[in-house]
Amino acid sequence: MLAGTTLLAVAVTLAAANLRISVTSLSSVLGDVQRGLTAGSAWASAVTAAPSICFGLAALLSPWLARRIGGGPAIAVALAVLTAGLAVRVLAGAGLLLAGTFIACAGIAVCNVLVPVVVKESFPNRIGLVTGFYSSSMAAGSAVAAAVTPPLETAAGGWRPALAAWAIPAALALAVWLFGARKDTDFVTDAQPQHAARNLLRVSMAWVFTLLFSVQSIYAYVIMGWLPEILRDAGIGRDTAGVLLGVTMVIAVPLNLFVPAVAAKLRAQSGVMIGLTVAPVLGVLGLMFAPAFVPLLWAILLGAGMAIFPVVLTMMALRTRTSAETTQLSGMSQGFGYLIAAGGPFAAGLVYGWLGSWTVPLILVLGILAAQATLGAIIGRPHYI
Structure with missing residues (x-):
């Protein structure tokens, strides 16, 4: 298995920092990109849905890839694909930008x-802590990309170099991963007998996990994909809207550091799951009724809701008996979950295009959060799947 060294923890943290930058960097300047490419609202909706679609398809293939070439090499290949996608998507028109986004998201x-399997196998006594660092780094990376890309667009003279610049930290993460995991063996192959012994597609609680992952993803990607546009429609400037998206993402950093660790020590996590849904409900209501009144408060509340993601990842490890089951549950819940979730940001964009208002999409988000609280309460009960 992968050795739980400090260098590996650093490699995991750097990899995580790059796992949302393709989304938030683009969404923070999406209006400018759309106008620059003379693309329509359907294209913009497709771009915001692309991450979830690609995450779902590639996630279903990830366990197979890990078994074929090993977990460590599979992550290295994924980081290389992410770097390539970020670099090439700005080189031509709307079609290549969409394709490059798909490529980047395949690596993600x-x-x-x-990566959650690496955490379970390599840091078995520190699952909550390392997951917290992993998810906090992810939130921090996405926040920086959201806040920095608009002013970088101004400084660099356009959105193309501003977006292309995010291939640099991805390449750095690849280099550190190659060094940090270079001497370790395959953590997936070792667990192959247990992996083959049970088909989670026939386990009802695995499908509850999948639905939970899908609804929390719908919430996250509607907010990440459309929050700047919601704020700009309320009269807030481009740079300020980008910074507020950054606030939404960065507020999860301190929460991600301790909430998974606390949740991992509890016998049941139902209360945590329900509690993490209250703040985003208030944030969505703020966007509906007074988006420009105290937008910083709405951004903070929305960001607090993002902290549910690392808790779900932690519970994948807590609710499975072996790392092979963790791999299978992670692939299943993320694969099918992201495919289900892809309709969320796409539908939000289309409904806005038809009605010219964000009220109905935000009402649908409230329904998604209600489902999240219900499913989270079920998953939070102490049992193995």
């Missing part, structure tokens, strides 16, 4: 599935 999807 493999990391999404396999």
